[in-house]
Amino acid sequence: MKKCDVVMIGGGHNGLVAACYLQRAGLDVLVLEKNDWVGGAATSRELTPGFLYSNCSYVCSLFRPEIMRDLELPKHGLQVIAYEGGAVFTRDGDYIASYRDHDSHRREFARYSKRDAEAYDRYARDVTRQCRFIQPLLMRTAPDPFSFKPRDISELLYLGKKFGEFSAHDMAQTLRFWTMSISDFLDEYFETDVIKAYLALSGIIGTALGAMSPGTAYVLLHHYMGEVDGSVGAWGYARGGMGAVTQALASSFQASGGTIRTGADVARVMTRSGRATGVVLADGEEVRGNLVVSNADVKRTFLKLVEEDALPETFVHRVKHFKMRGSSGKLNIALDSLPEFPALPKNSSCIRGDLHFTDSMERMERAYDDWKAGRYSADPFVDMVIPTTLDPTMAPPGKHFMSCFVQYCPPQIEGRDWTDADRDAFADTVVSQIADYSPGFRDRILHMEVRTPHEIETEVGLTEGNIFQGELTFDQLLFNRPVPGYAQYRSPVPGLYLCGSSTHPGGGVMGAPGRNAAAEILRDLKLKPAEMSPAHDVI
Amino acid sequence: MTSSDPARTSASTSPASFEAPNFDAIVIGGGHNGLTAATLLAQNGRKVIVLEAAESTGGAMRGFEFHPGYCSAGLAHIVNRLDPDVAKLLKLDSKGRRAETLPTVALSPDGKHAVLRGGYGETIDGISQAEMKAFAAMRKKLVFQAGILKRFLKRRPPEIGKVGMSDLSTFAGAGFSLITKGREEGRDFLRMLLMNVADVADEYLSDDRLKGLVAFDATLGIHLGPRSPTSLLGLYYRLTGETDGATGAQHVPQGGMATLAPAFENAAAAAGVTIRTGVHVTRIVADRGAATGVILSTGEQLNASAIVSAIHPQATFLSLCDTAELGTGFVRSISNVRSKGNVAKLDLALERPPTFTGVSSADHRGRLVIARSIAHVEDAFNPAKYGEFSTDPVLEITLPSLANPDLAPSGGATLSALAEFAPYDLKGGWESGKPAFEAIILETLERYAPGLSKSVVASNLMTPADMETQYNLPGGHWHHGELQADQLLINRPVNAAAGYATPLSGLYLASAGSHPGGGISGLPGLLAARHILSERP
């Protein structure tokens, strides 16, 4: 087989983003995907006739609009539909909703506390200030504070200048914000438990931390810093499920001349004289390339695909101790009809948003305690959406697809592997929780896919099923992600690069790691990208 | 203000000073930080008075008799971070006070304990060679990193926007020591700084006793579990402490902890400080942004150009100040300071000295820790999040009467145990919770020291709620505010009062609630006084 310029290991969204940019810059890129479909954790699959499931990721906000534009994704079929609000059901039969309309939102919160309803504005203002600070950093390579190269120094100065734009008071606040737990942070604004539990949920989604763990205020930010068409913090559905994102990427990639091979499981990265020269597939086939880029996570890449003796000892040590702890499960459910939630008023818009059942901080934190002990949560936190309320393409008319993201769910049960019985019991915990608020829910279920971190690892290849390709804690962010000294997409092996969510700025269907990695690769090759927009202005 | 003031009849060291009620500095609170600040100010020619509400000085070091013939040495039962500059200032070690470094015994249920000797386990008995090597590597790394942080602990936190030359030199010094150690050390520092102690311990160690111990030390007195991010900071904090030049070492002064409070007081008195005890300050007098004096419960008013509050910041601003003199935003942030204690202290009066199985008689003088593993500490922490106490608590135990036989009648003994986690806001209240928690602690002790419970003559369990009343510590938190990343440095206690000066000119903070934090270090008092001297030369 002919030698290509770049071999991309894995066809997840970041791999495809990087592949698109590299192909468009004139390189010949080959994407190798072990599954029979591309998409990684952003897929839509028809597991039961007529229904498309967003199997892993299920909502869209973080995906950078700059990338959508550069890679002409709308032309290749990507459409993101903003959705409105959502609600938490309370155990006393009420609910609390969030609405896009500012006054409705305030009046809704005021049902619980007038003070909290008004405090929300200051809270939203403060969080937005932090988002505005961090957004421009997403599309930049993190500087290495210990390299002393001119580019790193100038990037550090840029960071310093950005930070310097804060008032002294805001700087002190920012330092606090970055190290606080979402629970403590919310305590400074709100008095009502259910309101705190509602707002805290973005602080725990996908993370192996509890709402009371320091650092979760940042995790909240990580979920807030997205946008839908300039509306910061808004979330939306990709029309056709999350697979639409990667389908558009794959289509864009192929339109620019790139090649995708599915069913091509990479077993090893080949090296010669310490340089990556290609990969060997599981069936022994060798695929040569001038460069190898891995969309796989840092552990999978360096502990499974690369010979350990090709790597420095400290590097291996740090990779081994990189934290990838699966903490989330997922139920994808095909429904015969739209479930009813008697607590909600008729025609409530909440059904088109995200729905939850965790109405107190204690319940949320106790769910985490279960995970710490190696169990799935007995009373889990569920983030439930029904995309078919806004997207007619995912289920037959009148029928619905429901995605239930479940926190917490461990990669192993008390140290042993999951059994089918465990999985059924896990699913039942979630279904029972929903059924408590939605009579007849069980009868509407036509088909259900249950995914624990184990399935996520086996199918998508994410180590331990960690959806962010690595925890979003301070020791694994910015210049520490994934490993200090190797946070600029390069690796100790010349010619081998990383482009997945294990790299800065981290997880979520954002595309920024892939785009930034492509920028570094092109810099090394002294090539200019065809089109690579800088981060949109935050003004 | 009159001579018939009843407060004057209480104990005081310098009655002559009463004729002149005006001072250069009034120090509120005669704890070790207040006395340290007072001493330094007085040594620099200021006329200083210390006002202490209790009948004697010492604050959290103040002992009390909890059963006829049996005394507790107070909240602190060990010294591990007394700052050498403070010791020098107070001439604390001039009288041959140098005491032996005490071991830490990481107790194991099977009686095979690990005993850490020297400065935080320079040598360890009872562990494998490989584990010793691993521990030494971890210790070296953490001590180095703590050394960098220590540069910032020994000086006033930098003021954002007004970073001065000396601040820059601290940063440069820290940067330089990182660079000279090599790039990888620097990288590890920035990587590890905000990690949790459990992951670090797991990265190096395999012995559960040692892992449990470091997990315990990192979270002692802090509302975090070992698996909470940033919990390594607690261990760094421990390792910024030194005793007789040995990092991480600990001791009990000769004659016991009870000798400490008088030593601080004597130093202050020697410097010419007026000390009045049994006087309650009820108000800090302020007008339009300036504090000018204090009013006592007797109605007496004392004036001074500097008011130094060495009590909890929340007590200072929310109880002693008229909030009208403060900004709403400031009051809001002071109210938001998290300061809910997590530790209960149990003092036991015993018929005879207890014997912990497997612990040599000499090592009974040391610090005994019950923290079997990281999971044990983590599980002990979990209930505290919900206002429940640990059903399987972790403990730090000393036997104070071994160092100071006066604490117990002849033949008897006292035991002091810090028990975690005991949340300030116990669901259902401490009244009913106390006996239950005490029984659990006693059961735990009994497992390691069989027969101990039969020799108990009396006991005194002090919960955070009790500490609040007994030591005027809002929330019963001995650090006067959580020692967590968001309440450190420029945010301790809050940004607007982080440099000892406060929004009220003339009012200064000097308690553990200020940078760098709690423990018997004297640093907040020392740094506050230095700042006052620089602001008011």
Place this chain on the structure above:
Amino acid sequence: MMLEMNTRRALQGHIATPRFETPFHPRIAAISETSDWYTWAGYKAPHSVFDEELEYFAIRSTAALFDISPMVKYRIAGPDAERYLNRLTVRNVAKLSTGRVHYTAWCDDHGHVLDDGTLFRLSADTFRLCCQERHLPWLLDSAIGFDVGIEEETMQIAGLALQGPTSFAVLSNAGFDCIERLKPFQLADFPHEDGSVTISRTGFTGDLGYELFVPAEAALSLWDRLWTAGQLHGIRAIGYAALNRARIEAGFIVANADFMTAETALRADRARMPDEIGLEWLVDTEKPNFNGRKAILEARRNQTLKHVLVGLEIEGNIPADGAIIYHRKKHEAGLVSAAIWSPLAKRNIAIASLTRPYGTRLTEDLWVEIYALRELQYQKMMKRARIVPRPFIKLDRRAAAPPGLF
């Protein structure tokens, strides 16, 4: 505290009417010719009722009724109410006697203005604070250490502004006895139906005028009483567009239009001190401590005030709202936040924010760049602007005591 379940559930229905109607809405809707509504603090409010230009002339020539119910209202009562408000606001509340109203502002600790509003002293220890934005958390946190109660009463209390030369005649005719005794910034209770209405001689137009507050239940009967009595005096209902013209002529500023309030500003540099929005005259540095005092004094002492709010008179007749102001046609100096051609003064006037030293040291040679969109084409012009004192118009009838009949 979290409200009880039943109370909460009873309020679930709010979502059916995302725009609330004020207690006067039935009357305004009935006479509205333009059906020109906008949203004011969650309420449906008229932008115009029949013709915004003619509505303006109702203010200046007869009597105009303007519904101010959406104004946020707080009742502040208790033994410490005066002391509390004196710490909260920049003006000296001790000097505000019972039965009087004053205009005031309040700041955060950094001296940045949180809002401006009017403070009514209803009795020795009862006040009403009226403002544009919501401040409950700030007001409650400010109460720490004070014996005072704070109650938001926006929904419960309906408010009407009756402004214009015949407003006194209308009230008189409506049977509000002794209304003539009310001097500017005075308030009094008058019987209405079984209860009473609080009337103050205040307003936002710079004209003779009154503001009336009643419990929401009595709103419609009050409207009818005024409407009937006003028929002979040219009473008209008006919308915000007309009021806005009048308030610009009077030189009044509007929060989040002429300045950003500190808690809503997303960009930290948008917050303003009183001295930066022309409110330095409110700040009493001699009275006891108040929020922002230290920061304001420091900024004055260190001369770190960055902005100044001024009145401008601009040549020509094209309103300059949103225009950039230049010094010597070259250096950007500030921004116009509100501007109209004043029918009363026959001048082109504007309220503008300048970056110091423009407006303080450099007051001459200022220019306004106006982009007038005329039939899909911008007509760009550079017009000379002159700093003039506010108010732009001064009407003797506003302060006349006793007030005139027209």
